Amino acid sequence: MAGIYIHIPFCKQACHYCDFHFSTSAKYKDEMVDALVKEVSLQKGYLGNETVETIYFGGGTPSVLSADEIIRIINTITELHTVTADAEITLEANPDDLDRQKINALRHTPVNRFSIGIQSFFDEDLQWMNRVHRAKEAEASIKRAQDAGFENITADLIYGYPLLTDTKWKQNLYKIFELGIPHISAYSMTVEPQTALAAFISKKKQAPMNEGQSANQFNLMLDAMQSNGFEQYEISNFCRPGHYSRHNSNYWRGVKYLGIGPSAHSFNGDNRQWNIANNAKYISSVNLNTIPAEIEILTETNRLNEYIMTALRTIWGLDLDKLNSIAPGASNEVLKAAKPYFEDGSLLQNDHILTLSPKGKLYADIITSNIFF
Incomplete structure (x- = not known):
């Protein structure tokens, strides 16, 4: 889908x-x-x-x-x-x-x-x-x-x-x-x-x-x-x-999406692209049958950090098994970096799922950036 x-x-x-x-x-x-x-x-x-x-x-x-x-x-x-x-x-x-x-x-x-x-x-x-x-x-x-x-x-x-x-x-x-x-x-x-x-x-x-x-x-x-x-x-x-x-x-769950229009972003699992944020240049480029986009090929680190950033924001949380499917052993590194947040109650763990506590949601951006690869 x-x-x-x-x-x-x-x-x-x-x-x-x-x-x-x-x-x-x-x-x-x-x-x-x-x-x-x-x-x-x-x-x-x-x-x-x-x-x-x-x-x-x-x-x-x-x-x-x-x-x-x-x-x-x-x-x-x-x-x-x-x-x-x-x-x-x-x-x-x-x-x-x-x-x-x-x-x-x-x-x-x-x-x-x-x-x-x-x-x-x-x-x-x-x-x-x-x-x-x-x-x-x-x-x-x-x-x-x-x-x-x-x-x-x-x-x-x-x-x-x-x-x-x-x-x-x-x-x-x-x-x-x-x-x-x-x-x-x-x-x-x-x-x-x-x-x-x-x-x-x-x-x-x-x-x-x-x-x-x-x-x-x-x-x-x-x-x-x-x-x-x-x-x-x-x-x-x-x-x-x-x-x-x-x-x-x-x-937030990493499903593919296509962005159409000036400044729109797209993601298909392998790369991310974003269109030029200029109406005139966008129209001119498309009329010449050219997609006015920059493309970034996603590395393993990109995909790990992308998943951490989006998953932790949600009720479904960050699945350590999914992290390991992107890069074997990645969950061990995340758990090590996340230790201070377990100790202060910002992060919760239920089996292989990590979620933010109400306290942690106030500092979501800080927490995610500190456990990035």
């Missing part, structure tokens, strides 16, 4: 914290859709004969596409790949795009899952982030999608920024619970280089993020999720039973 990711590099305006590749001008949207369709054809051999079980439209803001454009891209994929009848097909969407007319049009596409960028239900927070939508639109878009028959919905939330008190954070979470959303992705606000937020902080116009606040709100979230029947199956992802994101779960 495999997945396909489509990067749609357009946004109405730039969120202050975002460092993803996008353009705020949709001037070349038609040419971009043509190029995406063509790249699907150019890349048709990348996954071998793997059956595709997930298609994910990310960005950027994929909901700027029309229903016809989405259908065209999906039809091209189904013509060139074997796609399962129950494939999970996700569209990332901003609340302001999901008016009644757009949702009704999307009902006539194969899209069967929405990932809605809520971020907060407080207007002052949304304005601070430079989001396009407002709180009322966030709630209304969810209700409209549900009324139209879309039940498989995930909402994105952000915590750990100065305006967000613990009380407001709890209210954001409980609003999602109240709306009956089965999946939540929640991320700590991070300051990425070359973003507006980073510039504000460097110029002393904005206070730095507070790690203590972020850790406290992470723990508040864990308690709230558990109390409301949500399972933390990855550090930033929670769902009610049976509502995992199949596409993202495949990333």
Whole structure:
């Protein structure tokens, strides 16, 4: 099984914290859709004969596409790949795009899952982030999608920024619970280089993020999720039973995926490749029948570290037997490097599976990097 990711590099305006590749001008949207369709054809051999079980439209803001454009891209994929009848097909969407007319049009596409960028239900927070939508639109878009028959919905939330008190954070979470959303992705606000937020902080116009606040709100979230029947199956992802994101779960479990579009990444087990993050150069290259990608052949060490990094983030954990299948004896080296984390309770071992404790999840990046090969 495999997945396909489509990067749609357009946004109405730039969120202050975002460092993803996008353009705020949709001037070349038609040419971009043509190029995406063509790249699907150019890349048709990348996954071998793997059956595709997930298609994910990310960005950027994929909901700027029309229903016809989405259908065209999906039809091209189904013509060139074997796609399962129950494939999970996700569209990332901003609340302001999901008016009644757009949702009704999307009902006539194969899209069967929405990932809605809520971020907060407080207007002052949304304005601070430079989001396009407002709180009322966030709630209304969810209700409209549900009324139209879309039940498989995930909402994105952000915590750990100065305006967000613990009380407001709890209210954001409980609003999602109240709306009956089965999946939540929640991320700590991070300051990425070359973003507006980073510039504000460097110029002393904005206070730095507070790690203590972020850790406290992470723990508040864990308690709230558990109390409301949500399972933390990855550090930033929670769902009610049976509502995992199949596409993202495949990333963490090492399943092959093909990335289409500028800045999109691909992985087929033997190599990793990533497309150029420039719309004009991407379109020009594809039109010349050239895939505008850099390729990295994965070494044994690459594959070991990749597995450690992704597996430890999940509820399924790091399988020592799988490590040894990549490199005989690798598990012994990992157990030796991980000893301090067993001793302080950050890492847990159950037979041949290693998982992070709640304490360990706060320091996942540090722990994984310290047990890398």
